Amino acid sequence: MTTTQRPRTPDSHAFSKRPYDLVKEFVIALGVVSLLTVGLAVIFSSPDEPAITMSGWAKADPADVVATATGELAGTTTSATYGPPYNHNADGQSVLGIPLQKLGGVRIPVDSAALVLQPLADQVGSPAVTGALARWRAAASSQRTAWATAYADALAKAPGGDPAQVPAGDYGPVPNLTAAFLDVARSGYLEGSLTSSGNFYGGDQTRSLLLLSDGAYLEDRAVAQQLGGDQWGMMNETGNYPGQPWMWLYTFWYQVKPFSTSENADAQVWALMMLLTLALMLLPLIPGLRDIPRWIPLHRLIWRDYYRTHPRL
């Protein structure tokens, strides 16, 4: 029995050569790329939509600020029910039964109620706020949840979520706390309070961004600019700019089933992308995949000069 063996790839240094100036090639390439970059920058510039401020949020959508603050106190917001790395209130996502999110641990502890209470506690000289805070802290945990949940339900039923149109009820100090919180947000003090948290130098916006994400305003603004999760959001950026098109495959999975309807979509998509990346990396070792360039001979176009003078036997 005879077997056909694929010829070994010969040493590139054994082939005939022709003069080539690598340094000149690089310098010309650098010149061309620099000119292209300058041209694109001059013509298209770059987007810079200012960050949302808490005072901007409070002025544009005060009802959302109050509803979000109430949700933080009731423990019903996304951050309050998130799980690792922020709290132990959920296990988080898993893949094939492996609780990947939980394995990371709670390394960035965030108490969602404190996102509201701490900035209020920092306020000095307001007896009404001090009294409301004292009443909240003196109450049992179940009582606090009952107050905040009742107020959240009432806000949801009020026209436009307007606190002024909420009927009287047993809400405890929650209306006072959330109204005072709205005032703090309007004043522009909130970012500093949440970011610094005892440190003169800020730099970590985790708590501010979690609070902002818990509201509807951030997502509404993003969706209005075609940046929603189901709009290929994360790879895009504001305005008509290309964003991060190299993330198209990662974003693609979120648009199709089963990922688009899965509760574990993030972990599943990441696991799939890690698998695909590993396959791309180890492609030279995977029979079948590594043979595709032989089956679809685009290489004959690339090396057409060589094959013209070296026809196959």
Added chain:
Amino acid sequence: MTAVPRVVATPDDASWTVRLRRRIGGLVPAGEALPDSQPSYVSSWIYVFGVLTLAALTVVVGSGIVLTIGGSAWWHVSSVGHFVNSLHLWSVELFFMFMVIHLWGKFWMAAWRGRRTMTWVTGVVAFVTSIGTAFTGYLSQSNFDSQWIGAEGKDGVNAIGVGAFFNVLNPGQMLLWHVVLLPLVVGALTVIHIVLVRRHGVVPPIDATGGD
């Protein structure tokens, strides 16, 4: 006057310096580090995209260095800073475009043949690391894009447990990863990739039987 006799030291095989010098000298065959000739089969526009990627990376790093001089918020308040940011953005877009074309070209050439597996692997890892570098750049912009991309991106990295160590909502951490850690990795991978290309040479055509 008596001439001092010249003493020629013989290399000491136990010397770490000698060993390192030999190691570095042996990385690439003599004359192949910066050759003034190429195999005759290197004759296609697809070869240009490797050097274009390198050129774009140079512009990315150069514009990034200018941005670091002004600080993280400079480009929001200065028209010069905004222009440099635009240079940075568009050089990154070009960098990825060239790199993806380079990668596809090498795929169709099956450029991993002839003991070039590590050249392919380092190229893919450099591509993936570049994606991470660009991502941290978007998170470091301190504008609406950063807020939204951070809010969306946190769920992905948190879902696999990485968010506990790599906090996309912490711009201070993301900025340092963007300007120090990840560029160092991309730079090191690029150097290794280029050394491997020079060590093994440009891959010969598929089914080429030998030198000519």
